[in-house]
Amino acid sequence: MQIITSKPRCLWKAKTSLGEGIIWVSQQNSIYFTDINKKKIFQFNIKTKKKKIIKLNKKIGFLSHLKKNIFVLGLKDELRISDIVSRKILKSIKVEKKFPFNRINDGKTGLDGNLWFGTLDDSGDKKPTGSLYVVKKSGKILKIDQNYITTNGPAFIKHNHFYHNDSSKKIIYKIKVNKQFKKIKKNIFIKFKSSFGSPDGMTLDKKNNLWVCFYRGGCIRVFNTRGKQIHLIKFPTKNITNCIFGSKQNSKLYVITDVGNLYEIKTNVMGNPTPRLNLSF
Numbered sequence: 001m002q003i004i005t006s007k008p009r010c011l012w013k014a015k016t017s018l019g020e021g022i023i024w025v026s027q028q029n030s031i032y033f034t035d036i037n038k039k040k041i042f043q044f045n046i047k048t049k050k051k052k053i054i055k056l057n058k059k060i061g062f063l064s065h066l067k068k069n070i071f072v073l074g075l076k077d078e079l080r081i082s083d084i085v086s087r088k089i090l091k092s093i094k095v096e097k098k099f100p101f102n103r104i105n106d107g108k109t110g111l112d113g114n115l116w117f118g119t120l121d122d123s124g125d126k127k128p129t130g131s132l133y134v135v136k137k138s139g140k141i142l143k144i145d146q147n148y149i150t151t152n153g154p155a156f157i158k159h160n161h162f163y164h165n166d167s168s169k170k171i172i173y174k175i176k177v178n179k180q181f182k183k184i185k186k187n188i189f190i191k192f193k194s195s196f197g198s199p200d201g202m203t204l205d206k207k208n209n210l211w212v213c214f215y216r217g218g219c220i221r222v223f224n225t226r227g228k229q230i231h232l233i234k235f236p237t238k239n240i241t242n243c244i245f246g247s248k249q250n251s252k253l254y255v256i257t258d259v260g261n262l263y264e265i266k267t268n269v270m271g272n273p274t275p276r277l278n279l280s281f
Contacts, residue, residue: 003209003222003231006266008255012051014042016260021062021074021106022201024246024254024274031246032071033256034060041073041084044262046247054084059122062107064115066277074104074117079135081281091281093139095119099129106152106201106242112159113137113278116144118151126150126168134181137278142181155202155210156275163189163210167198172212190227201242201256205269211253213240220255237261245271 014035021034029047034040036059043052058075065071069085077100081091096102096119107117115135121127130148135141149168156162160179165172170192176185192199197217204210209230210223218238222231239258246254250271255263 001207001268004268005231005233005253008233008235008263008265010261011046011049011264012042012044012260012262014053014260014262016040016042016258018241018258019256019260019262020201020241021060022242022244022254022256023063023065024244024250025065026246026248026274027065031244031254031262032063032065033242033260033262034063035260036061042260042262046264059103061103061105062117064107064109064277065274066279072115072277072279074107076103076122079104079115079117079141081279091139093135093141095133095141096131101125102129105130105150108154108156109275109277110134110154110159110162111156111275113276115277115279116154116162118148118153118164120148120150130166132164132175135279136181137280139280144177144181145175145183145186150198152200153202155204157204157208163202163204165199165202165212167200167215170194170196170198172199172202172210190223196221197238200240203243203245203253203271205245205267205271207269209269211243213243213255215239215241215258220253233265235263244274 016035017037039056041054062074079093101123103122120130132145153164154162174189197214200213202212220233253265
């Protein structure tokens with residue numbers, strides 16, 4: 001089936017410094033995204049068009065919905081479980097104490113209900129000190145992979161099989177882990193030329209086509225399971241950072257850019273429902 005998409009329609013010009021971390025929370029009919037540098041969370045209700053901004057005290061790479069108003073926040077050096085309305089902090093888990101110049105970047109709830117996230121060097125030196133982690137239901141953090149400069153993703157094919165990228169190296173990897181979360185396979189899925197820009201956030205549709213945002217590329221490219229590009233969406237801005245399927249049928253793609261332009265794109269395909277985060281605290 002040929003993919004058909006509408007032109008991107010801007011829903012909100014949020015004027016962020018570095019927009020990222022977009023998620024869909026169906027229970028609230030809302031899109032959430034972050035401003036890493038300005039330490040903010042943004043909420044946009046697609047039904048009522050109501051907007052909300054929440055200020056934090058640390059840089060935030062991502063958030064993942066747990067229940068009601070409780071989210072896991074991927075802050076600079078910690079995973080924080082917090083009620084974002086009352087501001088009550090329910091739990092805090094410190095991350096990478098040995099790498100004070102690192103920060104948490106992108107993160108997702110996996111198909112297994114576990115939380116997956118990556119880190120990067122935030123000093124400006126672009127050292128390969130970033131790693132990929134999984135947080136088990138118990139709260140235990142396990143390192144899956146390392147030597148990343150700029151981690152982004154992951155996007156899950158199966159609970160133990162997923163795409164993950166290093167934006168700085170312009171590489172998307174295909175990774176497989178066993179039941180003990182040990183990496184058993186890692187291949188280069190696609191390596192891009194500099195002219196493409198850098199692969200950033202990404203998501204999968206129900207056919208396992210990979211929708212990839214391109215920073216400095218001004219577009220989203222869609223690749224099939226063999227790595228062949230099958231669709232292209234162009235934007236009127238250059239730095240596309242992340243995307244997620246949402247709406248009642250998961251048939252609309254929501255996209256965030258570095259400057260906080262939130263876009264909606266109608267599609268003739270469906271994305272997978274957002275998995276439920278399974279985390280005890």
